[in-house]
Amino acid sequence: MSIARHELHTYLQNLLQPHLFKDYCPNGLQVEGAQHIDKLVLGVTASQALIDAAIERQAQGIIVHHGYFWKSEPEVIVGMKQRRIKSLLLNDINLWAYHLPLDCHGQLGNNAQLGDLLGWQWQGFIEGDGPTGLGLWAELPKAMSAAAITSHVQQKLGRQVLHVAPDDRPIKRIGWCTGGAQGYIDKAAALGLDAYISGEISESTVHSARENGIHYFAAGHHATERGGAQALALHLQSELGIHCEFVDIDSPA
Ligand SMILES: [Zn+2]
Incomplete structure (x- = not known):
């Protein structure tokens, strides 16, 4: 083909x-x-x-x-x-x-795919709405400790996660936005979420987490953004019948 x-x-x-x-x-x-x-x-x-x-x-x-x-x-x-x-x-x-x-794509997008990988049914957006809404959040069926979230994300993404804790509150409502979206932590806090996951971390992210009272997890820019290209490869192969291969060039960032 x-x-x-x-x-x-x-x-x-x-x-x-x-x-x-x-x-x-x-x-x-x-x-x-x-x-x-x-x-x-x-x-x-x-x-x-x-x-x-x-x-x-x-x-x-x-x-x-x-x-x-x-x-x-x-x-x-x-x-x-x-x-x-x-x-x-x-x-x-x-x-x-x-x-x-x-x-942002509702099924194939990096954010939707990260939610699927982590087993979290998203319920709303961090920023914007509809097809251009950026970042997602979910209410977990049962509250989890930050340590349990860390080990779950580490296991699913196959890499170390950096966690900044504001206190020892359990996590019930959690948001995520893949890649270099650490800047949305304040929006996630304003939504009343207990935790927020993105790829990278900045010096200022630590203070936002502590002062706005929200757990922050940096799970890797590359690691959180593999899902979209991977899902698109499967989609194109099945819909168009052309040979598609996702090639992962590993990155520690
Ligand atoms: Zn990116």
């Missing part, structure tokens, strides 16, 4: 609805490659290692959560960015990137 690039593009745009989002990067096709695709590699970040994995597999396309051309980055194509883009162009590989659309 193979699919034309423009057909796959239309399918992805309909599925992930990037026009609904105000984002820090262009969502959709970022680098154009071959016109026909029968093999796709999916991953968290369009790093050189992921591109090399796609070349090795003779894939004609890559889909990632973290692509290129972020608002804050230099616009010139030199150094690491030149090497990555050169590899894509020389090997005729298409690159699609979906940032917020792949965080």
Whole structure:
């Protein structure tokens, strides 16, 4: 089975609805490659290692959560960015990137997938609402200690979790937003949640946790954002019949 690039593009745009989002990067096709695709590699970040994995597999396309051309980055194509883009162009590989659309999708999104992985039925959003709502929260069927939450998340994500405790309160209502979303801790506290999970931690997150009275768990930016690309790979393979492989380039961050 193979699919034309423009057909796959239309399918992805309909599925992930990037026009609904105000984002820090262009969502959709970022680098154009071959016109026909029968093999796709999916991953968290369009790093050189992921591109090399796609070349090795003779894939004609890559889909990632973290692509290129972020608002804050230099616009010139030199150094690491030149090497990555050169590899894509020389090997005729298409690159699609979906940032917020792949965080927020109701089933395939990083946040929905993290909830599924942890076995938590989400009930509302941390920020915004509907298809662009960012971050989710759930009421646990029964209160858990922070130590029990830590070991559950560690076991499911296969990595260490850093926990900041405001006190020894048990956790009943818990929110989460994958990746670099530690800044939403104050919104999570304002919602009256007992705990909030994200990927990264900043110096200021510790003080927000202590002073706003909310447990904080940093579970890894990469580790919390594997779910979206993984779920999208399974979805595209079953819906479009093309070969899709999620390639995990491990990252301690
Ligand atoms: Zn991210």
